[in-house]
Amino acid sequence: MILPVIEFPMDDVLELGAVFCAALSGGLSAIRKSFDIFGVLVLAWATGLGGGILRDVLIGATPPVGISSWRLVVAALAAGVVIYFFHPRLERMRRGIIVLDAGALALFVIVGTTKGLDYGVGLMAAVIVGTLTGIGGGVLRDLLTSEAPLILQDRQLYAVPAIVGASITAVLWREGWLTGWTQLATIALIFGFRLVSLRLGWTVPGPWSGRRGGAGSGRM
Amino acid sequence: MILPVIEFPMDDVLELGAVFCAALSGGLSAIRKSFDIFGVLVLAWATGLGGGILRDVLIGATPPVGISSWRLVVAALAAGVVIYFFHPRLERMRRGIIVLDAGALALFVIVGTTKGLDYGVGLMAAVIVGTLTGIGGGVLRDLLTSEAPLILQDRQLYAVPAIVGASITAVLWREGWLTGWTQLATIALIFGFRLVSLRLGWTVPGPWSGRRGGAGSGRM
Amino acid sequence: MILPVIEFPMDDVLELGAVFCAALSGGLSAIRKSFDIFGVLVLAWATGLGGGILRDVLIGATPPVGISSWRLVVAALAAGVVIYFFHPRLERMRRGIIVLDAGALALFVIVGTTKGLDYGVGLMAAVIVGTLTGIGGGVLRDLLTSEAPLILQDRQLYAVPAIVGASITAVLWREGWLTGWTQLATIALIFGFRLVSLRLGWTVPGPWSGRRGGAGSGRM
Numbered sequence: 001m002i003l004p005v006i007e008f009p010m011d012d013v014l015e016l017g018a019v020f021c022a023a024l025s026g027g028l029s030a031i032r033k034s035f036d037i038f039g040v041l042v043l044a045w046a047t048g049l050g051g052g053i054l055r056d057v058l059i060g061a062t063p064p065v066g067i068s069s070w071r072l073v074v075a076a077l078a079a080g081v082v083i084y085f086f087h088p089r090l091e092r093m094r095r096g097i098i099v100l101d102a103g104a105l106a107l108f109v110i111v112g113t114t115k116g117l118d119y120g121v122g123l124m125a126a127v128i129v130g131t132l133t134g135i136g137g138g139v140l141r142d143l144l145t146s147e148a149p150l151i152l153q154d155r156q157l158y159a160v161p162a163i164v165g166a167s168i169t170a171v172l173w174r175e176g177w178l179t180g181w182t183q184l185a186t187i188a189l190i191f192g193f194r195l196v197s198l199r200l201g202w203t204v205p206g207p208w209s210g211r212r213g214g215a216g217s218g219r220m
Numbered sequence: 221m222i223l224p225v226i227e228f229p230m231d232d233v234l235e236l237g238a239v240f241c242a243a244l245s246g247g248l249s250a251i252r253k254s255f256d257i258f259g260v261l262v263l264a265w266a267t268g269l270g271g272g273i274l275r276d277v278l279i280g281a282t283p284p285v286g287i288s289s290w291r292l293v294v295a296a297l298a299a300g301v302v303i304y305f306f307h308p309r310l311e312r313m314r315r316g317i318i319v320l321d322a323g324a325l326a327l328f329v330i331v332g333t334t335k336g337l338d339y340g341v342g343l344m345a346a347v348i349v350g351t352l353t354g355i356g357g358g359v360l361r362d363l364l365t366s367e368a369p370l371i372l373q374d375r376q377l378y379a380v381p382a383i384v385g386a387s388i389t390a391v392l393w394r395e396g397w398l399t400g401w402t403q404l405a406t407i408a409l410i411f412g413f414r415l416v417s418l419r420l421g422w423t424v425p426g427p428w429s430g431r432r433g434g435a436g437s438g439r440m
Numbered sequence: 441m442i443l444p445v446i447e448f449p450m451d452d453v454l455e456l457g458a459v460f461c462a463a464l465s466g467g468l469s470a471i472r473k474s475f476d477i478f479g480v481l482v483l484a485w486a487t488g489l490g491g492g493i494l495r496d497v498l499i500g501a502t503p504p505v506g507i508s509s510w511r512l513v514v515a516a517l518a519a520g521v522v523i524y525f526f527h528p529r530l531e532r533m534r535r536g537i538i539v540l541d542a543g544a545l546a547l548f549v550i551v552g553t554t555k556g557l558d559y560g561v562g563l564m565a566a567v568i569v570g571t572l573t574g575i576g577g578g579v580l581r582d583l584l585t586s587e588a589p590l591i592l593q594d595r596q597l598y599a600v601p602a603i604v605g606a607s608i609t610a611v612l613w614r615e616g617w618l619t620g621w622t623q624l625a626t627i628a629l630i631f632g633f634r635l636v637s638l639r640l641g642w643t644v645p646g647p648w649s650g651r652r653g654g655a656g657s658g659r660m
Contacts, residue, residue, distance in 0.1 A: 030372065037425045038379050039372030053278075058493075060502030062280030063336075068345040116503075125508040139584075144359075146368040148586040152470065152479030159478050205477045250592065257645045258599050259592030273498075282500030283556075288565040364579075366588040 015111070016075040018104035023048030023076040024090065024097055026141045027083030033145050037084055044080030045073065046144055051136030055112050055129040059119040099195065106190035109134040109162045110183050113169040117178075123170045130166035135159055155206050157197035165190035236295040238327040241320035243268030243296040244310065246361045247303030253365050257304055263361055264300030265293065271356030275332050275349040279339040319415065326410035329354040329382045330403050333389040337398075343390045350386035355379055375426050377417035385410035455551070456515040458544035463488030463516040464530065464537055466581045467523030473585050477524055484520030485513065486584055491576030495552050495569040499559045539635065546630035549574040549602045550623050553609040557618075563610045570606035575599055595646050597637035605630035 026047025030040040049066030056064035065072055083090060090097065112133025116126030135151055135158065142149040151158055168186050172178040196202075246267025250260040269286030276284035285292055303310060310317065332353025336346030355371055355378065362369040371378055388406050392398040416422075466487025470480040489506030496504035505512055523530060530537065552573025556566030575591055575598065582589040591598055608626050612618040636642075 031427060033368060033373065034427045035368075035373045036375040036423075036427070039369075042372055057277055057497055058503055058507060060280070060500070063278055063339075063341040063345045063349075067278060067348040068342050070344055073344065073348075119503075121503040122508050124510055124513065125503045128507040128513075129503075143363065143583065144369060144372065146366065146586065148473060148475075149479075149584060152482055152584065153473065153475045155476040203476075207471060207474045207476070251647060253588060253593065254647045255588075255593045256595040256643075256647070259589075262592055277497055280500070283498055283559075283561040283565045283569075287498060287568040288562050290564055293564065293568075363583065364589060364592065366586065 012071070014107065016071055018107040019048040019072050019075040020079045021097070021100035022051075022104040022108070022137050023079035024083055025101060025138065027080045028087060028090065029141050029145050030080075031083060031087045035145075040084045041077055041080040043141060043144060044083065045076045047137040047141040048076035048079060049073070049137065050140035051108055051133040051138075052112065054136040054140075055115065055133045058129055058132070059116055059121050059125075061115070061119060098198065102191050102194040102198075105134045105158070105162060105194060106165065106187045108137075109165045109190055110169055110187050113166040114173075114178070114183070117170065117173050123174060126173075127163065127166040127170050130169065131159065131162045134162040134166075155203040157194065157202050157204060160204065161190045161193040161197070164193065232291070234327065235331070236291055237320075238324035239268040239292050239295040240299045241317070242271075242324040242328070242357050243299035244303055244317055245321060245358065247300045248307060248310065249361050249365050250300075251303060251307045255365075260304045261297055261300040263364060264303065265296045266364055267357040267361040268296035268299060269293070269357065270360035271328055271353040271358075272332065274356040274360075275335065275353045278349055278352070279336055279341050279345075281335070281339060318418065322411050322414040322418075325354045325378070325382060325414060326385065326407040328357075329385045329410055330389055330407050333386040334393075334398070334403070337390065337393050343394060346393075347383065347386040347390050350389065351379065351382045354382040354386075375423040377414065377422050377424060380424065381410045381413040381417070384413065452511070454547065456511055458547040459488040459512050459515040460519045461537070461540035462491075462544040462548070462577050463519030464523055465541060465578065467520045468527060468530065469581050469585050470520075471523060471527045475585075480524045481517055481520040483581060483584060484523065485516045487577040487581040488516035488519060489513070489577065490580035491548055491573040491578075492552065494576040494580075495555065495573045498569055498572070499556055499561050499565075501555070501559060538638065542631050542634040542638075545574045545598070545602060545634060546605065546627045548577075549605045549630055550609055550627050553606040554613075554618070554623070557610065557613050563614060566613075567603065567606040567610050570609065571599065571602045574602040574606075595643040597634065597642050597644060600644065601630045601633040601637070604633065 023044040026043040026045075027040050029047070030043035033039075035043065045066075049064075049072060052072075053064040053066035056062060056066070066076075067073070109130050113126050113130025115133075116129040117123075121129065138151055139149045142151075165186050168189070169178065169183070172182050172186070243264040246263040246265075247260050249267070250263035253259075255263065265286075269284075269292060272292075273284040273286035276282060276286070287293070329350050333346050333350025335353075336349040337343075341349065358371055359369045362371075385406050388409070389398065389403070392402050392406070463484040466483040466485075467480050469487070470483035473479075475483065485506075489504075489512060492512075493504040493506035496502060496506070507513070549570050553566050553570025555573075556569040557563075561569065578591055579589045582591075605626050608629070609618065609623070612622050612626070
């Protein structure tokens with residue numbers, strides 16, 4: 001039995017808040033690179049909404065909500081404005097922002113996976129686009145500031161909770177158990193998993209310590 | 221009353237010229253990075269047509285004209301060839317190229333915004349894709365040469381005229397006033413705005429001078 | 441007379457093998473950058489399947505096979521796992537991997553061009569997306585490791601065989617001669633062209649030796 005996908009009855013405030021929180025990290029990166037105010041706004045927009053834009057392009061949901069939803073765009077740009085004027089204060093609130101960012105990650109993954117399933121892309125593709133919804137903004141942020149994506153190298157459990165949460169969502173959907181409540185539980189799980197991993201310093205394995213190949217920046 | 225979008229009766233020469241001019245800047249970047257001839261051609265193509273490709277992907281207009289229009293592709297590649305052989309001379313014509321580039325920006329923004337409106341993406345999305353049509357090529361050029369996008373940090377008024385022009389186009393369309401003539405006037409406005417800002421040294425605010433957060437290249 | 445596009449009767453093993461080989465190079469790049477295991481897997485996925493994802497987005501074939509095909513995704517991730525554990529040994533097999541990579545290039549180009557033609561994007565667009573299918577993964581790999589794409593600067597004949605092969609495929613299709621056999625012959629041609637160019641040290645022209653413009657990393 002396949003239930004229709006039930007959208008998470010998300011308070012708008014919640015979704016806008018998630019975009020705002022994710023966008024803060026983009027604005028801060030721009031500040032650290034001494035970007036001008038336009039750069040700060042673009043980075044906030046790209047970081048807050050880039051994951052969803054990537055998702056929408058991949059599942060064929062054009063135009064992406066990241067360019068067509070007034071409220072989402074305003075939420076991201078508002079984060080840019082706040083960062084531009086108050087970043088010294090926000091740098092000091094680092095820990096608080098990390099917690100908010102974990103919440104945004106959790107929400108993005110569930111919303112993204114559900115939207116993928118809704119568009120009929122299949123279970124695995126939905127898990128991938130759900131994960132990309134959560135982590136894509138940060139990757140785009142790093143590319144636009146000419147850094148290799150932090151998420152690929154910092155060994156933190158950031159993508160892992162995302163993949164786990166997206167997979168659970170896909171399984172719940174396949175079994176017909178995807179409701180607002182199970183979505184909410186999955187959000188809480190991702191959020192908690194991320195925070196616990198930070199608290200306890202869990203990491204994924206770093207570079208494997210075989211004899212390193214050394215030289216060679218060549219193609220192959 | 222909503223008039224159908226009237227396409228700007230653009231001389232083909234004009235559009236091809238705009239792509240050619242924009243592509244020059246990509247070829248020059250490739251030369252400065254000591255790319256080979258293939259790299260010069262790719263950079264010319266990506267810079268001249270990348271903004272439009274991005275726009276077409278976002279509004280669902282696949283395949284993008286940047287890969288399907290013979291004339292546009294040839295115009296971009298021709299700029300690459302010219303740059304490859306004559307770049308020392310062109311480096312000295314810097315001022316002239318900046319003027320041509322401003323013209324290309326103006327044209328791209330109007331064409332891009334109008335196409336977005338034509339595809340029914342809504343006013344704000346059309347303004348965003350119009351702006352991206354104008355600035356996207358330069359961003360792609362910088363990413364492909366492993367630089368943080370200049371437009372995010374150089375404080376010049378490059379994106380601002382684009383956003384203003386795209387917004388005017390969207391308003392004209394909503395009011396049913398978008399004709400070849402009003403489009404032409406908007407192009408002239410963007411072009412003039414950009415040149416005047418260059419001439420008078422107008423800038424957007426740079427990094428805000430609060431106490432800088434200093435350290436921390438971390439995620440958040 | 442236009443024949444329907446006949447798909448190359450490709451052994452699944454062949455296609456999965458091509459993805460696996462291409463993905464190896466992504467995993468190796470990640471290792472050299474000291475990415476963690478998640479980074480190695482993402483780089484393997486992006487390098488093995490990124491060209492095809494780019495192609496599918498450009499021709500409107502969403503969701504791209506690079507996120508929806510179990511077998512392809514598993515093949516790419518398997519390469520990442522192999523690289524993670526055995527990269528010192530694989531670094532020493534460099535020459536063998538280059539040969540395998542040439543085979544993957546050849547296959548990708550034919551599959552990509554044919555899919556473009558199948559989607560009715562026109563001859564030139566099909567040649568472009570076919571070429572991008574072959575080279576796009578490597579470009580994405582370099583961007584994700586914060587390098588300027590090697591293919592734009594190393595003067596090797598990598599893109600040239602791809603473009604030649606894609607063009608031949610397009611012409612064969614237009615003439616109604618595209619069959620499994622002519623596709624196979626074109627694959628052999630690209631593969632041989634690439635290997636011969638490596639063996640004989642053929643290169644494309646590097647930076648043109650006019651007086652170099654020197655300074656100026658400015659916009660234009």
